[in-house]
Amino acid sequence: MTVADASVVVDMLLNTGASGGGTLAQRFARGEAIRAPHLLDVEVGHTLRRFTLRGEISVDRASALLDILAVLRIRRFAHTDLLPRAFALRSNVSMYDGIYLALAEMLNAPLLTGDAALADVPGCTAAVEILPVGAATG
Structure with missing residues (x-):
């Protein structure tokens, strides 16, 4: 089981990473259980919106990617139960990142991310x- 954040999911959807998206795609192909907070969908949507506003991808492509996101085998978790732990990490990470870290801690599963700053967050056991x-953006 693995917790995936928006950075690696967007990368996989856009097929931009030689290793990042490929590795997540390989985990899906192996049938590995992928987990994420419900926040994932909002963050991926926000990133795709930004890419469309910059003209980096078309609105049609972004819409198609959101359709794919909706059917990916990712079990989502409500972030409300994760808020206290994410807030406890507030001095070292944003609430957004804290939600992913809190879920990884709760599930005792590694967090897959493209954000190297999350590798050594003080006080985090994930x-x-x-x-x-x-x-x-491909």
Whole structure:
């Protein structure tokens, strides 16, 4: 079981990472259980919106990617139960990142992310695996 954050999911959807998205895609292909907070969908949508506003991807492509996101085998968890732990990490990470870390701690599962800053958050017991993600939008 693995917790995935928005950075690696967006990377996989856009097929931009030589290793990041590929590794997450390989985990799906192996049938590995992927978990995420409900926040994932909002963050992925926010990123796709930003790409469309910049003209980096078309609205049609973004809509298609959101359709794919909706059917990915990711079990989502409500973030309301994770808020106290995320807030406890507030001095070192944003609430958004804290939600992913709190879920990883709760499930005793590693967090897959493209954000190297999450690898060594003081006070956090979650294992974090950094996956290189692409900068291009494909």
